[in-house]
């Protein structure tokens with residue numbers, strides 16, 4: 001077991017470092033879900049995906065939620081997921097790409113665990129997402145320009161959302177290894193906060 005420290009600012013005082021939640025954030029197509037799955041297996045933690053939780057709760061695919069209720073409603077479901085939709089410890093969470101744009105969300109995540117942000121260029125993101133039909137925000141005539149515009153608008157949010165890792169030209173198991181080293185170090189620091 002990694003080091004154990006008293007944590008006064010969190011309800012779960014005495015949280016062992018190997019139980020601290022890990023939140024993977026970043027734009028669509030940066031590999032959050034794949035990396036989270038690999039790491040959950042490797043570290044023996046539960047893998048939770050915010051999009052899957054919302055789809056199960058609403059009994060509806062993401063694209064239908066956007067079409068029927070709009071993005072604002074979807075962001076409220078993301079808030080509900082963060083507030084109470086996942087275990088407070090012992091899990092690796094792959095977060096929907098826009099979650100960090102919800103006011104207060106990044107601070108909330110950082111109060112609950114370690115946050116790591118995966119980054120990629122618009123070109124890589126386009127290549128990784130072009131065949132997927134369940135990303136309504138990329139359902140545009142020119143998805144590559146849409147990606148570029150969204151990346152630009154969201155850059156400030158990703159920049160302040162935890163340690164950044166570049167994923168271009170890297171196999172995702174390799175990215176997972178990098179994330180795991182950061183997680184193990186930051187989880188110990190989290191316990192001491």
Ligand code: S3P
Pocket residue numbers: 026027028029032051062095096097098099134135136137
């Ligand atoms: C979104 C990202 C998606 C999903 C929804 C909105 C976004 O998740 O939550 O389509 O705003 O970036 P992934 O990042 O897992 O694709």
